[in-house]
Structures are given as C-alpha cells and as structure tokens.
Amino acid sequence: MGQALLRLSAEMPVAFTVVAAVSRKPAQRVIDGVPQFAASELGGAPAFDVAVDFSLPEAFDRLLALCLERGAALVSGTTGLADAQRAALQAAGTRIPLLWASNFSLGVAVLARLVEDAARALPDWDCDIVEAHHARKQDAPSGTALLLGAAAEAGGARPRYASLRAGDIIGEHTVQFTGMGERIELVHRAGNRDIFARGALHAAVRLSARGPGLYRLPDLLD
Numbered sequence: 001m002g003q004a005l006l007r008l009s010a011e012m013p014v015a016f017t018v019v020a021a022v023s024r025k026p027a028q029r030v031i032d033g034v035p036q037f038a039a040s041e042l043g044g045a046p047a048f049d050v051a052v053d054f055s056l057p058e059a060f061d062r063l064l065a066l067c068l069e070r071g072a073a074l075v076s077g078t079t080g081l082a083d084a085q086r087a088a089l090q091a092a093g094t095r096i097p098l099l100w101a102s103n104f105s106l107g108v109a110v111l112a113r114l115v116e117d118a119a120r121a122l123p124d125w126d127c128d129i130v131e132a133h134h135a136r137k138q139d140a141p142s143g144t145a146l147l148l149g150a151a152a153e154a155g156g157a158r159p160r161y162a163s164l165r166a167g168d169i170i171g172e173h174t175v176q177f178t179g180m181g182e183r184i185e186l187v188h189r190a191g192n193r194d195i196f197a198r199g200a201l202h203a204a205v206r207l208s209a210r211g212p213g214l215y216r217l218p219d220l221l222d
Helices: 002-009 039-044 057-070 083-092 106-121 143-154 194-207
Strands: 021-023 034-038 050-053 073-076 097-100 126-133 160-165 172-179 182-189 213-215
Touching: 002 021, 002 194, 034 039, 039 057, 050 057, 050 194, 057 073, 057 083, 073 194, 083 097, 097 194, 106 143, 106 172, 106 182, 106 194, 126 143, 143 160, 143 172
Parallel strands: 021 034, 050 073, 073 097, 097 213, 126 160
Antiparallel strands: 126 172, 172 182
16 A cells, blocks of 8 residues: 555645655655654654555554644544544644544545445445455455445445355455345446555645545545
8 A cells, every 4th residue: 555655646636745764664754755764753754734544553642642732634544543542533633634544545435425326315225245365364344334334324224244255356346235126236346456655645735735633535526
C-alpha cells in the first residue's frame, strides 16, 4: 500500500506533496526525493497536513500521538487494533479530523449507502451477504462484509453471511435482498489493489479541509 500511495499520489488530479515515508527499516535516507523515516524517528518528519497510515498496530500509537501533537488529520486503514487503540481513536476525534476504515474502495462506500437504502425500503425481505477472497485470507466474514452488514442493520435488516476462499480473488461482495418472487443483487468486484490507495488519497484531500471529528468514507464522497 505504501508503494501504491507514493505512485498514485503523483497521478491524482489534486497536487500532493509527499514530505516523508515511513517504513520499519528504511534502506536509505532518501528514495526518489522522499525522505524515509523509521517508526521510531517519526518526530523528525517535516510538517504535514494529513497522514495516511496502513501500518501495523505496533506503529499506530506513535503516529496518532504525532498527529495530535501537530493538529494534523489522520487517514488510517491499519487493522488489528486493540480495544485501547480504538478508544484512543474515539478520543482523538474530538481534537483532529480522523478517518479509520477497513476498506477504502470508493465503490464499496457507495455500495454501503445503497445497501442501507435497500434495507430500509424492503423491511420484510431476506438479506444475505456473500463474499469471496483469495485462498490465503483467513478471517471470515471479511471486514468489508461486516461493514456492509452494519449498513444493512442500520436500515433495519438482519444480514446473514457466506464466505468463499479460492484462488487469487482480490475481493468480491454481493448483497442480496430476496422477497416473494423477486430478488435484488448489489455487487462490487475489486479488480486490483490500487483502488484502496486511490480511495485513501481521496479521503486525505477531503479530510484535510474538515474540522475535528470521526468520519466515515461515505461522509467524504460528496
């Protein structure tokens, strides 16, 4: 994700200035004009408006603390956070603009809106979420399936889940609403992983202009 963010930031219609990149053990101090920092060196990073984080839980606390210290926005897709780290996110949202998401696909964000609307409009219909991922993915249902399930629940549905692990599938999610004699299917298929980096950069642009608060990706679509 870090490499994709660096590559795509140069292709976005909005101009990005990447002031630093963070890795566990930087191979050299500057790569392609971008200063490199280890997580332990975050305090030396130049000033920034928003940090985009796809790290590990072990590095998350330092970055959140730095964003709070500098009053900078934070976009994070780091998974596996402990309860205390999630509580720290909630508290930080009162001081800085902050977005955490398990999936940064803009298409999934729109799908979640549609799922909630459909669930609200079809209160007596069955709701099933079927997701497919590559054979190495261990968690099931996926985080995205649970995100879509939460949207369905917000609309009043009670979703059921089914998971498939096969081959090299990047990610497919189908939300099915079934009534008597008819069925609606809402589908999203990920063709490559760049969609997540593009979504995170989109969120970074929108979030940098917002006030303190905890935001969801659908909040930043308009």
